Amino acid sequence: xxKNRLIRIAxxxxxxxxxxxxxxxxxxxxxxxxxxxxxxxxxxxxxAGAQAARATPGNAYFNPxxxxxxxxxxxxxxxxxxxxxxxxxxxxxxxxxxxxxxxxSAGEAVIGDGVFPTGATSFQLSDxxxxxVAIYAPFGFNTSYNDTSIARYHGTFSQVVSGSVSxxxxxxxxxxxxxxxxxxxxxxxxxxxxxxDAAGIESALLMTMTIPGTDDAFVDVSANDWGVGYTFGxxxxxxxxxxxxxxxxxxxxHTLDGTATFDISTSASGQTLAGLGLFQDTGxxxxxxxPGNIQFGVQIEMTPETRLLASAVQTRWxxxxxxxxxxxxxxxxxxxxxxNWKNTWAGAVGVERDFGPAQTLRLGVMYEEDPANxxxxxxxxxxxxxVWLAAGYSRDLSERAELHLAASYVFAETTPLNQSAxxxxxxxxxxxxxxxxxxxxVAAIGIDWKF
Numbered sequence: 001x002x003k004n005r006l007i008r009i010a011x012x013x014x015x016x017x018x019x020x021x022x023x024x025x026x027x028x029x030x031x032x033x034x035x036x037x038x039x040x041x042x043x044x045x046x047x048a049g050a051q052a053a054r055a056t057p058g059n060a061y062f063n064p065x066x067x068x069x070x071x072x073x074x075x076x077x078x079x080x081x082x083x084x085x086x087x088x089x090x091x092x093x094x095x096x097x098x099x100x101x102x103x104x105s106a107g108e109a110v111i112g113d114g115v116f117p118t119g120a121t122s123f124q125l126s127d128x129x130x131x132x133v134a135i136y137a138p139f140g141f142n143t144s145y146n147d148t149s150i151a152r153y154h155g156t157f158s159q160v161v162s163g164s165v166s167x168x169x170x171x172x173x174x175x176x177x178x179x180x181x182x183x184x185x186x187x188x189x190x191x192x193x194x195x196x197d198a199a200g201i202e203s204a205l206l207m208t209m210t211i212p213g214t215d216d217a218f219v220d221v222s223a224n225d226w227g228v229g230y231t232f233g234x235x236x237x238x239x240x241x242x243x244x245x246x247x248x249x250x251x252x253x254h255t256l257d258g259t260a261t262f263d264i265s266t267s268a269s270g271q272t273l274a275g276l277g278l279f280q281d282t283g284x285x286x287x288x289x290x291p292g293n294i295q296f297g298v299q300i301e302m303t304p305e306t307r308l309l310a311s312a313v314q315t316r317w318x319x320x321x322x323x324x325x326x327x328x329x330x331x332x333x334x335x336x337x338x339x340n341w342k343n344t345w346a347g348a349v350g351v352e353r354d355f356g357p358a359q360t361l362r363l364g365v366m367y368e369e370d371p372a373n374x375x376x377x378x379x380x381x382x383x384x385x386x387v388w389l390a391a392g393y394s395r396d397l398s399e400r401a402e403l404h405l406a407a408s409y410v411f412a413e414t415t416p417l418n419q420s421a422x423x424x425x426x427x428x429x430x431x432x433x434x435x436x437x438x439x440x441x442v443a444a445i446g447i448d449w450k451f
Contacts, residue, residue, distance in 0.1 A: 032317055032341065032371045033141040033160055033381060034291070037408075038062070038118045040078040040446030044392010044406035045350030046364030049309025051297025052245035054178075054235055057122040058446060060134040060168065062295055062311075063233040063247040067122035067132035068170040068178035071450070077119040078404070078446035084439070086110040088379070088417070091150040091434035095200050095212040097421050101430060102213060103150040110382065110436060112142040112159075122170075130180070132168040137161070139188070139290050143380060151379040152195040152216070153429040154419055158380040162188045162290070166231060176243075181232025186252050188288065189224035192325070192380070196262075197428050198269035198279075204428075205276075210269055212430075217270035221284055221325055221335070223258025229292070241301040251292040251319050260284045260327060277331035285326050289319045309350040309364065317341040317371035336425040338376050344369035348388070358396040362406070365389055370415070377417045382436040384412035397447075404446035411439040 037043050038061035042050035050062040055069030058076030087108045093101035120134035142159035145151045163186070170180030196219055200212030233247030262279040264270030270279050297311040318341060325335040350364025365388060372383025392406035414435050421431035 032291075032315065032320070032344070032383065033139050034315055035116075035137055035140050036313070036346070037080045037082070037442050037444065038078070038136050038138075039076065040080070040404035040406045040444035041392065041394060043080070043408060043442065043444045044362035044364065044390060044394070044404065045309050045352060046348045046366035046388045046390035046408060048311050048348035048350030048364045048366065049297045049299045049307075051233070051247060051295045051311055052235060052243045052299045053297075054243060057120040057132060057134070058448060060120045060132060060166070061118070061136050061138070062297065063235065063245045064132070064134070064166065064168045064180040064182065064231050065170055065178045065233045065235040065245060065247070067120070067168055067180055068130050068172055068235070070122045070124055070130065073121065073123050073451040074448065075119065075121040075451070076446065076448045077117065078444050079115065079117050080442065080444040081113070081115040082440055082442045083113050084109075084111045086436065086438050086440070088145075088151070088382075088434050088436045091432070093150045093153070093430050093432045094421060095197060095428075095430035097431070099212045101150045101153070103148045103152065104146055105150055105434075107146055107149055110143055110145065111438065111440075112144065114140065114142075116140070128172045130170040132170065132180070134166045134168060136164050138164050138186070141381060143382065145379065147195070151432060151434065153197055154378060154432050155192065155194045155380040157191070157193040159191050160188065162186060176237030177235070179232070179234045181230065184229045184231050184249070184252070186227050186229065186290065187224065188227070188254050188256070188290065189222070190256060190288065191220070191222040193220045194218070196270070196279075197430070198264070198267045198273060201278075201428055202269040202272055205273070215267050215269040217267040217279055218263040219260055219279075220263075221258065221260045223256035223284055223286055225254040225256045225288070227252040227254045233295075243299045245297045247295045249293050251316065252290050254288045254290070256286040256288050258284050260325070277329070280329050280332070282327050282329035282332065284328065286324060288323065291316045291319050305354040307352050309348075309352060311348045313346045314343060315346070315371070316343050318343050320371070337378065337380070338423065338425060339378075340373040340376055341371040342373065344371045350390070360394040362392040362394075363390070374416070374418060376419070377415070378419060379417055379432065379434070382415060382417060382438065384415040384436070384438045386410050386412045386438070400450045402448040404444070404448070407441065407443040409439075409441055
């Protein structure tokens, strides 16, 4: 391998090429590793009120009832990009509680950049009945550290990419009130890489005089799976000026299947241990759950040109308790990473104003809680509560086409990382502490087309 890698979760998006849209990104804009920037139109208001936007297929990620109310056939496509400015500093680590981990104590570009497409199409089947298909990249991240980083035993590269397809049916059940829902098919591919303290393991198992931290092997674990969940939601009009919406998306359980590849070519200790049956290329499996969420939104018409927007989203991260990599090689013990995340809330407020019949300006702000447990905060997925400041612009290009442009600045306070040597899973990884700074810019361009 060309990089120091401990264990990594990297998705393969090739199977989604048959869907024409697929993607994922490592982004400072992700709460946990959930990507909420799924349409250019909604990004302009920091997603405020997106759950209550009627007849806007591009917002089906926030509420499938958004497919109801279109005339004929309407499609929405967005391209979203995230450019991150992240770094870590003050890193320290120790092996077996006494041996300091040598290496880089600071570094740049911890979280990678990314670009991904999203889109949806809605079909009017009758006056009251609608169908739709929505394709999104709901989860994604990647983090990387130099091979010489003090963090290397806790991960040098970690990545998740996902793609999902939802088939939706919507019904207008009364004037101004609608429901919609359907199954959600999701693909996830993960990749984890990192360094293994082969010298420390040899010293502990064979009672040799090798010094921990002086001879590293490397491992690359990649695996993928398809899973199935569901989503449903409603929208309703409260009088002439207020529209509300709410939705629920289920968690999706995956049983990942893949391979582990070990690099011991430069590790004398690794080669010694390989003679005992360790560090053999082998198959792997892992249970991996992506969280469900509950979303609420409201749009209030203050004047014919101006609307106030608000939303609240609970992401049920409590299902992400532990990541365990099980090796088919019976000599290789499972690789465990405790997460113990908590459910979180995000809240957003915004405003949009029409300037004439063809132009709309949006502004919004959002706050997202960090799901990570401070006692287990890992270099692999550095958490932080985030603030979004967003602006967007829409313009009709013709009677059939509407253009959306949006950008958001995302920032967070410095966040400490903490891995205790007292945790059994860190016996050979050692302890790690450090601080991470996260900020970034998210931008999107989208187009809606009426056929």
